[in-house]
Amino acid sequence: MTPLIDVLLVLLIMFIITIPIQTHAVKVDLPQNSKTPANPVDSQKNKITIDAAGTVAWNGSPVDEVTLRQYLDQSAAMNPEPELHFQPAPDARYEVVDKTLAVVKRSAITKLGFIGNEQYRNDF
Known part of the structure; x- marks a missing residue:
């Protein structure tokens, strides 16, 4: 009986080791808006910044949520699509x-990069 239990435990460990690791991914595939402002x-490349006061800026100019969405849609319609730095x-x-990331997610942007995270790499 003991050799049978040992064989079953070894098989169980082998199955656990060979199971692929689950990965989590979030895809951003949403419709584009055809309106194009100035x-x-x-x-x-374009840059979205948020300061301590909560002001959202597009390439240095403060924007509201609707204007940001229009800029994102215009950027997504370009070929090739410009990079978006956040x-x-x-x-x-x-x-x-x-809230700003939700607006970016609802747009059709596929090239998004986070700037400034490298300063936190040694904190964890």
Whole structure:
């Protein structure tokens, strides 16, 4: 009886080891808006910043949520799509950052990068 239990335990461990690791991914595939405002969208890269007061800025100019969405849609319609850099201030409110990321997610942006995270690499 003991050799049978040992064999079963070895098989159980083998199955546990060979199970692939689960990965979690969030895809951003949403419709595009065809309206295009004036051209404050750079064809190479654009930057969204959020300061400590909660002001959202597109390439240095403060914008509201609707204008931001219009700029994002215009940027997504370009070929090739420009990079979008996202840089919240370290002391920016999470609520504002989360709301802005939700707007980015609802747009059709596929090239999104977070700027400034490298300063926290040794904190964890």
